[in-house]
Amino acid sequence: MGRSDVTSTETPAGPVTSPFQSAASAFSLFAKMSEGTVAIDRSGRITWLNGKYRRLLGIADDTVVEQRPIEQIIPESRLREVAESGRPVLLDIMRFGDQHFVVCRLPLRDANDQITGAVGFVFFDRLDYLKPILSKFNRLERELEARRAELAKARRARYSLSGFIGVSKAVRDLKTRARRIAQREGAVLLLGETGVGKELLAQGIHEASPLAAKPFVAVNVAAVPETLMESEFFGVAPGAFTGADRRPRPGKFEIANGGTLFLDEIGDMPLSIQAKFLRVLQEGEIEALGSNDIKHIDVRVIAATSGDLEKKVREGTFRADLFYRLAVLPVSVPPLRERPEDIEHLAERILDELPRGEGLAAWILTDAALQLLRRYDWPGNVRELQNVLERATIEAESELLDAREIGLAVPSGRNVATPAMNDQDSLNLAETLKMAERAALADAIDRSNGDKTEAARLLGISRSSLYSKLKTTGMDG
Numbered sequence: 001m002g003r004s005d006v007t008s009t010e011t012p013a014g015p016v017t018s019p020f021q022s023a024a025s026a027f028s029l030f031a032k033m034s035e036g037t038v039a040i041d042r043s044g045r046i047t048w049l050n051g052k053y054r055r056l057l058g059i060a061d062d063t064v065v066e067q068r069p070i071e072q073i074i075p076e077s078r079l080r081e082v083a084e085s086g087r088p089v090l091l092d093i094m095r096f097g098d099q100h101f102v103v104c105r106l107p108l109r110d111a112n113d114q115i116t117g118a119v120g121f122v123f124f125d126r127l128d129y130l131k132p133i134l135s136k137f138n139r140l141e142r143e144l145e146a147r148r149a150e151l152a153k154a155r156r157a158r159y160s161l162s163g164f165i166g167v168s169k170a171v172r173d174l175k176t177r178a179r180r181i182a183q184r185e186g187a188v189l190l191l192g193e194t195g196v197g198k199e200l201l202a203q204g205i206h207e208a209s210p211l212a213a214k215p216f217v218a219v220n221v222a223a224v225p226e227t228l229m230e231s232e233f234f235g236v237a238p239g240a241f242t243g244a245d246r247r248p249r250p251g252k253f254e255i256a257n258g259g260t261l262f263l264d265e266i267g268d269m270p271l272s273i274q275a276k277f278l279r280v281l282q283e284g285e286i287e288a289l290g291s292n293d294i295k296h297i298d299v300r301v302i303a304a305t306s307g308d309l310e311k312k313v314r315e316g317t318f319r320a321d322l323f324y325r326l327a328v329l330p331v332s333v334p335p336l337r338e339r340p341e342d343i344e345h346l347a348e349r350i351l352d353e354l355p356r357g358e359g360l361a362a363w364i365l366t367d368a369a370l371q372l373l374r375r376y377d378w379p380g381n382v383r384e385l386q387n388v389l390e391r392a393t394i395e396a397e398s399e400l401l402d403a404r405e406i407g408l409a410v411p412s413g414r415n416v417a418t419p420a421m422n423d424q425d426s427l428n429l430a431e432t433l434k435m436a437e438r439a440a441l442a443d444a445i446d447r448s449n450g451d452k453t454e455a456a457r458l459l460g461i462s463r464s465s466l467y468s469k470l471k472t473t474g475m476d477g
């Protein structure tokens with residue numbers, strides 16, 4: 001349907017084809033009862049928008065809407081789907097600004113039954129029998145809003161810098177720096193091993209910044225397929241044809257506009273997209289796929305990496321100019337093994353949040369268990385501590401978490417440092433020997449890739465004594 005089909009009268013000349021041709025009176029009845037009518041062609045472009053609908057939407061009479069993608073005028077419209085699928089939507093509720101409309105959407109077909117587009121009628125709340133549904137819907141919407149606000153409040157407390165647990169000097173210094181950085185402008189680069197709390201820190205910086213009331217949007221760059229990266233970050237314009245990924249939608253930059261965009265694993269960003277990123281950071285401009293319109297955005301970027309970004313720059317897989325843009329305010333988050341004094345506090349918080357068995361008041365971590373936790377090297381950092389404690393609570397037969405439960409929960413084959421005998425905190429001799437034995441057994445099994453004969457050989461013991469030691473240390477599971 002071309003522009004020539006557009007008419008300025010209150011009935012569309014073009015869209016009224018079979019079955020409406022034979023039922024033109026039904027169409028005019030619908031149009032008369034409705035608060036507005038709009039028609040589009042197969043490509044989702046408006047062919048007709050009647051005067052009532054214009055007034056409802058607050059569109060001036062002289063604004064040309066014909067030929068524009070429907071979503072540009074009515075962002076929540078789903079008329080395009082009807083024109084594409086040929087399936088009507090007889091009743092739906094559509095949001096427009098802060099109002100809700102009851103709408104009906106029908107496909108339009110020509111004499112050969114080919115889809116030519118779609119027509120939508122808006123009933124607003126004039127239909128008396130729809131009023132109870134609408135008022136119920138509005139009440140549920142309000143309830144949902146209230147719940148969302150409560151959740152946002154709880155989330156704020158959880159993800160503020162005070163929710164970043166730690167008493168070590170390293171964490172205290174880190175939080176002081178984060179609070180300072182929150183008040184400044186410029187991109188932040190968080191460096192640290194996996195699971196150290198980089199995302200939590202990014203949320204804390206956002207919450208402590210003047211942008212706190214604006215969105216915080218997190219994207220794990222490593223999890224986005226390269227082919228979808230551009231649409232994910234920059235969005236897809238209505239009507240753009242981009243192969244499989246053609247659903248019009250805003251990109252993450254636009255969603256985060258005014259707030260903070262957290263980019264985890266930034267080192268995994270393909271070179272092909274890095275130049276576009278640099279442009280956004282330098283000029284604050286984005287261009288959606290399939291659009292020539294440039295949108296201005298104002299987003300604070302916090303990037304994070306657990307890899308060696310400078311090495312990637314040297315190797316030529318990460319642009320040096322982008323690196324310097326991102327690393328205006330670098331922050332290093334130390335690994336957990338360098339701050340064992342935080343473990344007790346972290347464990348307490350984590351255990352508080354883990355489900356307890358019936359009748360159990362709280363999980364109790366014994367001193368021996370804590371010693372074991374402090375001696376482990378935590379390659380997966382706080383995330384791993386969460387996993388180990390969760391596993392330990394599953395193993396536990398009572399609320400007491402002792403060295404046995406923790407020993408079983410720590411992955412076998414990982415490095416549990418042998419405690420120093422002159423250590424003030426050292427355990428009694430039997431426990432110390434048992435821990436050292438466990439560490440040696442785990443190490444041998446790890447090195448032999450699980451081959452017990454080889455592990456026994458490495459340890460200089462027989463296969464049968466290896467099995468009996470695995471049994472007595474509880475590692476035979």
Ligand SMILES: Nc1ncnc2c1ncn2[C@@H]1O[C@H](COP(=O)(O)OP(=O)(O)OP(=O)(O)O)[C@@H](O)[C@H]1O
Pocket residue numbers: 163164165166192193194195196197198199200201264304305306346382383386
């Ligand atoms: N200091 C901390 N206090 C409380 N919880 C923490 C702390 N550090 C990390 N956590 C928790 O540990 C888990 C892992 O943290 P987070 O996802 O922030 O780590 P990350 O460094 O971003 O990891 P990755 O690099 O793998 O994405 C989260 O559940 C987080 O809430």
